[in-house]
Amino acid sequence: MCNGLAVNWRAFFYVYKTRIQKTLAYRFDVYGNIIWQCIVMFATAYFWKALYTGYDTVKGVQVEDMMTYTIVSSMMSLFFITFVEQRVIQSVEKGTVATDMLKPIPLFGIYFFEDLGYTTSLIVQNVIPIFIIGSIFIGVPVPHSTFMLLLFIPSVIMAYMINWLFAACFSTWAFTAINMNPMVQVKKHLIRLLSGCIIPMWFFPEWLSDILNVLPFVYIYQLPLDIYIGKYEMGILLQKMGIQALWLLVLWCLFVYLQKRVTKHVLVQGG
Amino acid sequence: MLQTMKHYSKVSLAHLRIAVLTVMEYPANMLGWLLSNPIQFILGFATIKFVVEEFGSVCGWGYGQLAFLYGISVISHALSMIFFVQGWFMGYYVIEGDFDRYLLRPMSVLYQFCFTKFNLVGITDLIPGICVFVYGCLQIDYVWTLKNTIYILVTLVGATFIRGGIYLIIGSSSFWTKSINDFGGYTQELFDKTTMYPISMYPESFQFVLTYLLPIGWVSFYPTAELLGIPNGRFAWDGAVWMTLVVGIIVFVAAAIIFKCSLKRYESAGN
Amino acid sequence: MLWEKYKSTMKITVNEKCSSAYRKSDHMIQVKNLKKNYVIAKKEKGLGGAIKSLVKSEKQTIEAVKDISFQIAKGEIVAFLGPNGAGKSTTVKMMSGILTPTSGKIFINGKEPYQNRKEVVKDLGVVFGQRTQLNWDLRLGESFELLRHVYQIDKETYEQNLQVMDNILGISEIIDIPVRQLSLGQRMRGDLVAAMLHSPSVLFLDEPTIGLDVDGKYAIRKFIKEINRVKGTTVILTTHDLGDVQELCKRLIIINHGTIIEDGPLEELVERIAPYKDLVVEFYDEEAVEHPKAQLHKQKGNVAKYRFQKADITAAQLIQEISEKKSIKDVAIEEVTIDDIIRIAYHRE
Numbered sequence A: 001m002c003n004g005l006a007v008n009w010r011a012f013f014y015v016y017k018t019r020i021q022k023t024l025a026y027r028f029d030v031y032g033n034i035i036w037q038c039i040v041m042f043a044t045a046y047f048w049k050a051l052y053t054g055y056d057t058v059k060g061v062q063v064e065d066m067m068t069y070t071i072v073s074s075m076m077s078l079f080f081i082t083f084v085e086q087r088v089i090q091s092v093e094k095g096t097v098a099t100d101m102l103k104p105i106p107l108f109g110i111y112f113f114e115d116l117g118y119t120t121s122l123i124v125q126n127v128i129p130i131f132i133i134g135s136i137f138i139g140v141p142v143p144h145s146t147f148m149l150l151l152f153i154p155s156v157i158m159a160y161m162i163n164w165l166f167a168a169c170f171s172t173w174a175f176t177a178i179n180m181n182p183m184v185q186v187k188k189h190l191i192r193l194l195s196g197c198i199i200p201m202w203f204f205p206e207w208l209s210d211i212l213n214v215l216p217f218v219y220i221y222q223l224p225l226d227i228y229i230g231k232y233e234m235g236i237l238l239q240k241m242g243i244q245a246l247w248l249l250v251l252w253c254l255f256v257y258l259q260k261r262v263t264k265h266v267l268v269q270g271g
Numbered sequence B: 001m002l003q004t005m006k007h008y009s010k011v012s013l014a015h016l017r018i019a020v021l022t023v024m025e026y027p028a029n030m031l032g033w034l035l036s037n038p039i040q041f042i043l044g045f046a047t048i049k050f051v052v053e054e055f056g057s058v059c060g061w062g063y064g065q066l067a068f069l070y071g072i073s074v075i076s077h078a079l080s081m082i083f084f085v086q087g088w089f090m091g092y093y094v095i096e097g098d099f100d101r102y103l104l105r106p107m108s109v110l111y112q113f114c115f116t117k118f119n120l121v122g123i124t125d126l127i128p129g130i131c132v133f134v135y136g137c138l139q140i141d142y143v144w145t146l147k148n149t150i151y152i153l154v155t156l157v158g159a160t161f162i163r164g165g166i167y168l169i170i171g172s173s174s175f176w177t178k179s180i181n182d183f184g185g186y187t188q189e190l191f192d193k194t195t196m197y198p199i200s201m202y203p204e205s206f207q208f209v210l211t212y213l214l215p216i217g218w219v220s221f222y223p224t225a226e227l228l229g230i231p232n233g234r235f236a237w238d239g240a241v242w243m244t245l246v247v248g249i250i251v252f253v254a255a256a257i258i259f260k261c262s263l264k265r266y267e268s269a270g271n
Numbered sequence C: 001m002l003w004e005k006y007k008s009t010m011k012i013t014v015n016e017k018c019s020s021a022y023r024k025s026d027h028m029i030q031v032k033n034l035k036k037n038y039v040i041a042k043k044e045k046g047l048g049g050a051i052k053s054l055v056k057s058e059k060q061t062i063e064a065v066k067d068i069s070f071q072i073a074k075g076e077i078v079a080f081l082g083p084n085g086a087g088k089s090t091t092v093k094m095m096s097g098i099l100t101p102t103s104g105k106i107f108i109n110g111k112e113p114y115q116n117r118k119e120v121v122k123d124l125g126v127v128f129g130q131r132t133q134l135n136w137d138l139r140l141g142e143s144f145e146l147l148r149h150v151y152q153i154d155k156e157t158y159e160q161n162l163q164v165m166d167n168i169l170g171i172s173e174i175i176d177i178p179v180r181q182l183s184l185g186q187r188m189r190g191d192l193v194a195a196m197l198h199s200p201s202v203l204f205l206d207e208p209t210i211g212l213d214v215d216g217k218y219a220i221r222k223f224i225k226e227i228n229r230v231k232g233t234t235v236i237l238t239t240h241d242l243g244d245v246q247e248l249c250k251r252l253i254i255i256n257h258g259t260i261i262e263d264g265p266l267e268e269l270v271e272r273i274a275p276y277k278d279l280v281v282e283f284y285d286e287e288a289v290e291h292p293k294a295q296l297h298k299q300k301g302n303v304a305k306y307r308f309q310k311a312d313i314t315a316a317q318l319i320q321e322i323s324e325k326k327s328i329k330d331v332a333i334e335e336v337t338i339d340d341i342i343r344i345a346y347h348r349e
Helices: A001-007 A009-024 A027-052 A063-079 A084-094 A095-102 A107-137 A146-175 A181-192 A206-214 A222-229 A234-269 B002-025 B025-054 B063-096 B099-104 B109-115 B122-139 B146-177 B184-195 B204-213 B221-230 B238-262 C004-008 C011-024 C046-057 C086-094 C115-122 C141-152 C155-170 C185-196 C216-229 C240-247 C266-273 C314-327 C338-347
Strands: C027-041 C059-073 C078-082 C104-107 C125-127 C202-206 C234-238 C251-257 C259-266 C276-283 C296-302 C303-309 C328-334
Touching: A009 A107, A009 C125, A027 A063, A027 A107, A027 A146, A027 B184, A027 B204, A063 A107, A063 A146, A063 A222, A084 A095, A084 A107, A084 A146, A084 A181, A095 A234, A107 A146, A146 A181, A146 A234, A146 C027, A181 B025, A206 C027, A222 A234, B002 B025, B002 B109, B002 B122, B002 C141, B025 B063, B025 B122, B063 B122, B063 B146, B063 C240, B099 B109, B099 C115, B099 C125, B109 B238, B122 C328, B146 B184, B146 B221, B146 B238, B184 C059, B221 B238, B238 C155, B238 C234, C027 C086, C027 C234, C059 C086, C059 C104, C059 C234, C059 C259, C078 C086, C078 C240, C086 C104, C086 C202, C086 C234, C104 C216, C115 C125, C125 C240, C141 C185, C155 C185, C155 C216, C185 C216, C202 C216, C216 C234, C240 C338, C251 C266, C251 C338, C259 C266, C266 C338
Parallel strands: C078 C234, C078 C251, C125 C202, C202 C234
Antiparallel strands: C027 C059, C027 C104, C251 C259, C276 C303, C276 C328, C296 C303
16 A cells, blocks of 8 residues: 555545545534534533542542643544544445445545545644633643653554554454444444543553553553643653554554455455 | 324334334344443443542432433433434435425324334343443332332433434534534533533533523433432422423424424425 | 226226316416525635635525426326426425425415425325335335325225236235335336325326336336326326327426426427428439428438428328439438437527
8 A cells, every 4th residue: 555655646635635625515514513522522621620629639630631631632532533434334335345446546545535634624623623612711731741742743643543544444344244333333432431532541440451551442542641641751651652653553464454355355256 | 183193103103113124124233233332331331430439429429329310311312212313313314305205294294203213223222221220229229119110200201302302403403504414423422421420510500501501401410319319509490300301391392393494494305 | 996996887988077177177286486496505616715615605596496387187197308407306396395485386286285285295196216215124015004004094995006006017026025125117116006005186206217127117107197097197297208208198398497498298399399301212323303392401322311391291292203303212201209309499498
C-alpha cells in the first residue's frame, strides 16, 4: 500500500476533499451535533465535580485535571469516528465488494482518506467549538507543560491510527459473519469503556488495569490523556509511548495480512 | 372510536406477528444482539462500581440504590427501543421517502410509525436491565408489595413515553432540515448520563433543564428517589411516580403535535 | 363481490354502460390549476463554497409542477408520459395524498386527498415500480394477510379477490415464497395484487413495467386490462414504455417542464405530429422519378424515399402512379414510430 499511496496520491486527495465538502454541506447537523456534544460534555464534567465534593485529590488526580481530562477526551472522541466498518459491511452486503476491489485504487486507502476527510471537517466544525465552549464554561484545558503538549500530538496521531487500523481489521470480519452490526456495537462500547474514554483507568481495580495495559485499547484514549495532564513522569510516559508504537506496528502487520487474505478470498469466491 | 381502536389494535397484532416471523427467519441476527447488548450494559454497570468504590457514594446514593436506578433506566430504554427506536432513524425515512407508504394507508401516520414496527431486538436490552434491577432490589431489600409493583410499572410506562416522545421530537427535525440527522448515538449518551446517575449531582440550572425543559429527570431519577426515599434535589415534586406518567403523556402529546406539523413539510424522495 | 358475477354473465353490457354513461358526467378525478414548488438550498461549488454555506445558504425555488388541469372519467386508463424530472411522479404523489400541493385543487371521487387523506386512500391502490410494499423477509402471503387487516377486508371478500387475481396472475404459485427470492416480474405481480386487494376504484401505477422482461410486461398489462374491463377501475399510470401506452391507454397525457403539453388519444397525437408516411421505392437504376403529391425525401443508389401527406394521397395510389412512370423493383411503407412521435412532442416548444 505504501507504493500505492504514492501512485494514488491524487485520487486519495480527491476523496479526502470530497468527503470534507460532503460533511460541511449540512449545517443543521453541525449545529445540532455541537449542542448535543456540549450537553454530554457538561454532564460528564458535572458528574466528576459532584463526585469530587469533599475530596482534594483522588488517586493523585485533582479536580482541575479531571475537568481537563473531560474536555480533551470529549474532543478526542469526536474525531476518532471511523466509517470503515460501515463501508465494508455495506459493500459486502450489497455485493459490490468484488467490483470495488478491482478498482485501480486500493479500497482501504479510499476508506482511510474518507475517514481522514471526515475527521478534518469535524476538527473545524465541532472540535474547535467544543474546545472554546468547554474553555469558557468549564475551564481552559491547560496541558501539563509545553513539552507534554509536544509529546501529546504524536501520541494522538498514533492513537488515531491504532483506532483506525483496529476498525479496519475488525471490518474484514464482515466477510465471514452474517450480521456485523451487533459486533460493531460491542466493539464500540468495549473501546469506550476499556480505553479510559469515559472512566479513567486509575479508577479500575489494579488487576483489571494491569490486563488492560497489555491490550491496545488504553493506547487510544488513556495514554494521550495521561500525557496531556502529566499523570506520570516522563520516563514512564515515554515507555508507554513505546508500547503504543509497538501496538501500531502489530496492528499494521495484522491489517496488511488480513487485507491480503480478504482480497484473495474475494477474487477467488467473487465476494 | 371503539371501532377504530379495535381496528388499530388488530393491525398492531398483525404487525407483531410479522415482527416475530422476521426474527425467526434470521435467528443468527438476534443471537448477535443477545450477546452484544447485555455485555454493553453489564460492563457499563461494572464501571460504575469502580467509581462508587473510590468515592463511597454518589450524592447520598449507595451502590444498591444506584443499581435500582440503573435498572429502571435500562428497562425503560429497552422498552423505548422496542416501540420508538424509529424516531432515531426518522431522517432516513424522510430522505428515502419511506413515509409514502404510511401516507397511502387509511390509518394515522404517527400510529403506523410507532406501532406497526416492533423492534424485538430491544428485548436483548431488557435482559441486562432486569438483571441489574433485580440485583439492586436484593441489595436494598426492596419490598414487593402490590403498591410498589404498580408504582414500578407506572414509572416504566411513563418513562418509556418520555423517551419515545423525545426521540420523536428530535427525529421530526429531519422534516425541516431535510437531512439525515442521526442523533441516536448522542441521544443515548445523554440519556445514559442523566438517567443512570442521580441528577441531583448536577448544578441547579442543569437540574432545572432536566426537570422542565428536557424532562429526562422524570424517566428514572424522581420516581426512584421517591420510591427509595432519597433526597431528590430542589425541583422534585410529590407523587413523582404519577408525575412520571403525566409527564410521559404530555411529552408524547407534544411530540405527536410536532410530528403532525412536521409531516406537512414532507417531500417524498427524488424524482 | 358483485363484479364476480358481472364477470361471467353480463360483462359486456356492464362494461359498455360504464364507459358510455360515466364518461360524460361523472369525473372520477379532477385536477385544477395544480402547482407544486420545492425550495432547495443552493449548494456552492468547491471547499470555500461549502464553508460559506455553513454560515449562510441561498434558497432556490423549483417549480416541479407549474399549472396542471385535467379530468379523468370513471373507468378510463390514462398514461402519463414525460421525460425524467418532468413532474409526472410529483403529480401522481399529490393525487395520492403523499404530497401537499402548493396551490390548486384535486378531487378524487369528490374528495381532496390532502384534506381527507384517510377517506381518499381507502379507495386508492398505488404501486411504485421501483419500490415494493411487500415484506422483503417473509412469504408473499404474509404481506397480503397484513393488508387485509389494514384495509379491514372481511375474510370472504379477501379470499374471493385473491382468487380472481390468481386467475389472471397465477399468484398462488408464488404466494408461499419469501419476497426476497421472487424475480422482479413475480414481485411486481405480488405488488399489483397487494394494491388491488381492497378493490379500490382508482389505481395509480408508477412505472409498473420498469425492468420487466417480455412475459412480465405481458402479465402486468393483461392484469390492468382485465381489472379495468371487469371492475371498471380507473387506472393512471406513468411510464416510459410506449408499449404500455399502445396496449392499454386510449388517452395520453404528456407532461414536460411541469405543464401538460399533450392530452388526448394516441391516434390523434400521431395524426397531428406525423400526418405523413414514407414510401421507400427501389428502382432498377439510380434515377428516381418526381411526383407532385410526394416529396423526394432521401435517395441513395437505387433506393428513393418519398414522404407524402396521408390526406393528399393513399400509398396504393402513389405506388401505382410511380410505377406507371418507371418500373419498380420493390416497395416498403414506413410509418413514424411512436418513439419518434413522443420524442418530437417532448422537444417541441
